[in-house]
Amino acid sequence: QRNVSVKEKFNGEIIGIEPGAGLMKKTEQAIKDYGLDFTLRDSSSAGMSATLANKIKNKEWVIVTGWTPHWKWAAYDLKYLEDPKKVFGEEEHISTIARKGLAEDKPEAYKILDNFHWTPDDMQTVMLDVHEGMSPDDAAKKWIAAHRDKVVEWTKDVDKSAAAGKTVKLGYVEWDSEIASTHVVKNVMQDLGFKAEATPVDNAIMWQGVSQGSFDAMVSAWLPGTHGDLYDKVKDTIDNLGPNLEGAKIGLVVPDYVTINSIEELK
Ligand code: PBE
Known part of the structure; x- marks a missing residue:
């Protein structure tokens, strides 16, 4: 059986929010700076949350554009992916x-x-x-x-x-x-x-x-x-x-x- 790549596990996509959000621009920047072959999907804050809930229900891999403070940290066990290039800044x-x-x-x-x-x-x-x-x-x-x-x-x-x-x-x-x-x-x-x-x-x-x-x-x-x-x-x-x-x-x-x-x- 073939190994499933990291990209395939995530369907090659990052679930975004509203196109005008700062987080979306930073994610486009991260895709460039880290040289990722991933697509950032436009969505809405509510759409992102719905996708996250669904994926977690099925224990599937998913990446969302996320932030703190947000209720999702109280609802699920989540983590930020480390960002050694600090594209998303710090505090x-x-x-x-x-x-x-x-x-x-x-x-x-x-x-x-x-x-x-x-x-x-x-x-x-x-x-x-x-x-x-x-x-x-x-x-x-x-x-x-x-x-x-x-x-x-x-x-x-x-x-x-x-x-x-x-x-x-x-x-x-x-x-x-x-x-x-x-x-x-x-x-x-x-x-x-x-x-x-x-x-x-x-x-x-x-x-x-x-x-x-x-x-x-x-x-x-x-x-x-x-x-x-x-x-x-x-x-x-x-x-x-x-x-x-x-x-x-x-x-x-x-x-x-x-x-x-x-x-x-x-x-
Ligand atoms: N956010 C929440 C906004 C600011 C507040 C992180 C989604 C943004 O990315 O612009």
């Missing part, structure tokens, strides 16, 4: 970005955005509830109710009378992690009386929207690597409020039962 953080002028126009909204800061565990809790069927708003409300101390920190200097009825437009992409963070911030703002809206868009449009002022802010900037190219394009026309979460990561992810450990072994 990432998620930053909050506002449009220029927001601090002057809506200082109370700006304060909340500037104070917003939580942990990978916090984010994963909200993501898991959404994964298990809760609506993003309900999962956000549940987290807010259970973490009053943090919310009080974020909102401590906010003058409610100045917030009442003011619109705040948040842009985000429908990645599980950003569905979680954006809905938490939106609900915190709504609880204070803001008319906060969260609009899902493509990654490039999210960055452009904040830079051109059609969005007030976003809490979804993965830096320094994942969105580094998008950030460089607009860094002079936005207001970077700094990290809202540390300890994020991106890379190629496989189930634990896959017996290779490094991207090098895909050759």
Whole structure:
């Protein structure tokens, strides 16, 4: 019997997500830099998760474009493939970005955005509830109710009378992690009386929207690597409020039962 190659075990493919994601560009780069004969499949965050679930059910080999924080780490035994060339970078953080002028126009909204800061565990809790069927708003409300101390920190200097009825437009992409963070911030703002809206868009449009002022802010900037190219394009026309979460990561992810450990072994 013929030995099945590593490439064949994975069907020669890597299961991707939305085409505009930073992770997709980094994966194309990894295919080049490591000289891999693999095809990166466009999908969506939900499609990637569905394929991962199916493959794991059948104990088949699969590679997905993956990241942390994400509920999949709580649901399955998974590992990142080592990346000795560091194409996917090392530790990432998620930053909050506002449009220029927001601090002057809506200082109370700006304060909340500037104070917003939580942990990978916090984010994963909200993501898991959404994964298990809760609506993003309900999962956000549940987290807010259970973490009053943090919310009080974020909102401590906010003058409610100045917030009442003011619109705040948040842009985000429908990645599980950003569905979680954006809905938490939106609900915190709504609880204070803001008319906060969260609009899902493509990654490039999210960055452009904040830079051109059609969005007030976003809490979804993965830096320094994942969105580094998008950030460089607009860094002079936005207001970077700094990290809202540390300890994020991106890379190629496989189930634990896959017996290779490094991207090098895909050759
Ligand atoms: N992600 C989740 C995004 C950023 C947040 C890692 C899928 C991306 O690759 O752009």
